[in-house]
Amino acid sequence: MIQSDAAPAGPVGLSATAIWAHRPLPGCGARLTGGLLHDWQRRNLAESLPLALRQLEAAGNLDNVRLAIQAGLPADGADGAAGPTGAAGPTGAAVRYRGPVFMDTDIYKTLEAIGWELAHGDRPELASFAARTTSLLAQAQLPDGYLDSYFQVTGEPKYSRLASSHEMYCAGHLIQAAVALRRGAGDARLLDVATRLADHLVREFLGQARGLDGHPIIETALVELYRETASDDYLALARQFVDQRGAGLAGDSGLGRRYLQDDVPVRQSVTEVGHVVRALYLEAGVVDVAAETGDTALLKSSADRWADMVAAKTYLTGGNGSRHSDEGFGDRFELPPDRAYNETCAAIASFHWSWRLLLATGDTRYADHMERVLYNGFGSGVSADGRRFFYVNPLQRREDHFEQDDPGRRREWFSCSCCPPNIMRLIASLDHYIASTGTAAAGADTVGADTLYLHLLTGSRVAGAGLDVEVVTGYPWSGRVEVTVLTAAAGERGLAVRIPAWSEVTGFRLNDDPERPVPPAGGYLLLRRAWRPGDRVTVELDMTPRVRRPDRRVDAVRGCVAVERGPLVYCFEQADQPAGTRVDDLLLAPGGVLAEVPVMLDGVGETIQVRVPARALGPGDTPDGSTGDVTAVGVPYFQWDNRDGGPMRVWMPEAGASG
Structure with a gap:
């Protein structure tokens, strides 16, 4: 049986007094065992993480920490090094600080991924890297707890330009890495470094209006450190940072206060503005603070902004960000497919925020959105081989597409490489988002603390609420989900399986009973009984391909349609279209009938194509004319750009539509 210990295991470990409708599983409560997400996790271990370890040396991230160590040595102990801007690297070559001010975070996100990965089993190379890097960071840390290689190497004054320094942003990722290593690997050495740094921040900022970091994430990191250590000061500082937003304390970014979410107090804000990743990391911290302090008004304000964002500022893929100029939100319904920015880090931040809202409220809308983000806006961020990454995720690429920050093809690494290690840390931690348990205060629409909720429908082994179950499914390719009880505590227990909103006709069977339609129950199939080993619940989701039409207020895609199947958004790549036909x-x-064809594609792997009746225009044809009937072929959006790099569209013009 999977162990379900009392200690928190995942990225969110709630305190006993927090207000939540659900609680994440403690201990080793869930494991991916099969299916697409398990494949992603194995690919992450075999390909992506080894790439990250190489790149952290090649790009200079680790050399920057070595320079920080060197900068802290007495002048006569530098062994001939050239001071804080030059030192001997691992091969003896002279090195200088390289990269933007936030280079340290790539190290921390990689360490966080390693922490979650080490919970899956013995990984000697990763464990060794984590130990060596933790030792480097401990050596670089100043006596007062401060740690930031850029400022230690350059000698620039600390906290003098918080709008762009990313000092607390770096600290936040360090804290999250330390928590992951402690919970995933039982290694508290980096946690010692993180608590010293957090104590430094408390001394510098708690009770003062000194400033705010221009890039949030410290808020949610401090709350998680509070949950890990029970130090009230960390929660108090996180709450202070949330409350101080809107007073201009973040400084001048050069792009205005809206860019930094510092123009309106959080409780008064009604919509998401500015830099998307910053906004959504802040929201995750807002929900954490609200839940741990019992601030229901603060929680409601975040939930209201989430609803507004999903309704009017979110792409079909779950991505956010329609403006390249500031990596930011546009106006309501400003969602051009070819100009979509949709940073991969934004998808991750959205996933984190939605998970916290799901735990806080128990509302299945958040789980549905997590699924949309995960399989589409996030999934597109990494190639099929796990070795190349997208920073930007547009919904259309033209033949002659070019701009200064052109996403082009996926790349192995970036000069600002925030996305690749961010992808790695989410994939390594996916087990922790599979399921939760209810709480005694869950409300009338749930079945309480003795209920196990399954949110991500994937091959897995899950234990919680007195149940140990195995989930077998071919999801997202197949809609059949089988949940078998392996062991069960005495007495009645609840088992809740999420029924995605897109499944129009869903049936289920309990053991060998005849199939029945799923009763309406707030997005979950809720079954309560005295379970016995061998009991089996089979859910059949409706995987019929669907044609989606956009909101009429989205001008850029009026007259277009998109195709979805199950949780997957589809796109049409040039590589799949009939010879001589341009996408x-x-x-x-x-109203065309959609065919579904399982195939294996070179460079892509397993997929299910959809084939849609279409008309092909020729040169000079009007939108209502055609050169003949053809079959358009679509593949899941997350699998695009794994072949020839040609044109691609998610939203396709509809024959006869006006727009």
Whole structure:
């Protein structure tokens, strides 16, 4: 049986007094065992993480920490090094500080990924890297607890330009890495470094209006450190940082206070503005603070902004960010597919925020959105081989597409490489988002603390609420989900399986009973009984491909349609279209019957294509004319750009539509 210990295991470990409708599983409560997400996790271990370890040396991240150590040595102990801007690297070559001011965070996100990965089993190379790097960071840390290689190497004054320094942003990722290593690997050495740094921040900022970091994440990190250590000062500082937003304390970014979410107090804000990643990391911290302090008004304000964002500022793929100029939100319904920014880090931040709202409220809307983000806006961020990454995730690429920050093809690494290690830390931690248990205060629409909720429908082994179950499914390719009880505590227990909102006709069977329709129950199939080993619940989700039409207020895609199947958004790549047919010349036939074809594609792997009747325009044709009937072929959006790098569209013009 999977162990379900009392200690928190995942990225969110709630205190006993927090207000939550659900609680994440403690201990080793869930494990991926099969299916697409398990494949992603194995790929992450085999390909992505080894790449990160190489790149942290090649790009200079680790050399920057070595320079910080060197900068702290007495002048006569530097062994001939050239001072804080030059020192001997691992090969003896002279090195200088390289990269932007936040280079340290790539190290920390990689360490966080390693922490969650080490919970899966013995990984000697990763454990050795974590130990060596922790030792480097401990050596670099100043006596007062401060740690930031850029400022230690350059000698610039600490906290003198918080709008752009990312000092507390770096600290936040360090704290999250330390918590991951402690919970995932039982290694508290980096936690010692993190608590010293957090104590330094408390001394410098608690009870003062000194300033705010221009890039939030310290808020949610401090709350998690409070949950890990029970130090009230960390929660108090996180709450202070949330309360101080809107007073201009973050400084001048050069792009205005809206860019930094510092123009309106959090409780008065009604919509998401500015830099998307900053905004959504802040929201995760807002929910954490609200839950741990019992601030229901603060929680409601965040939930209201989430609803507004999903309704009017979110792409079909779950991505956010329609403006390249500031990596930011646009106006309501400003969602051009070809200009979509949709930073991969934003998808991760959205996933984190939605998870916290799901735990806080028990509302299945948040789980549905997590699924949309995970399989689409996030999944597209990494190549099929796990070795190349997207920073930007547009919904359309033209033949002649070019701009200064052109996403082009996926890249192995970036000069600002925030996304690749961020992808790695989420994939390594996916087990912790599979399931939760209810709480005694869950409310009338749930079945209480003795209920196990399954949110991510994937091959897994899950233990909680007195149940140990195995989930077998081919999801997201197949809609059949089998949940088998392996062991069960005495007495009645609840088992709740999420029924995605897109499944229009869903049936289930309990053991060998005849199949029945799923009763309406707030997005979950809720079954309560005295369970016995061998009991089996089978859910059949409706995987019929669906044609989606956009909101009429999204001008950029009026007259277009998109195709979805299960949780997957589809796109149409040039590589799959009939010979001589350009993807930009295709009009999908209204009401056409969609065929589904399982295939293996070179460079892509297993997939299910959809084939849609279409009309192909020729040169000079009007939108209502055509050169003939053809079949348009679509693949899941997350699998695009694994072949020839040609044009791609998610939203396709509909034949006969006006717009």
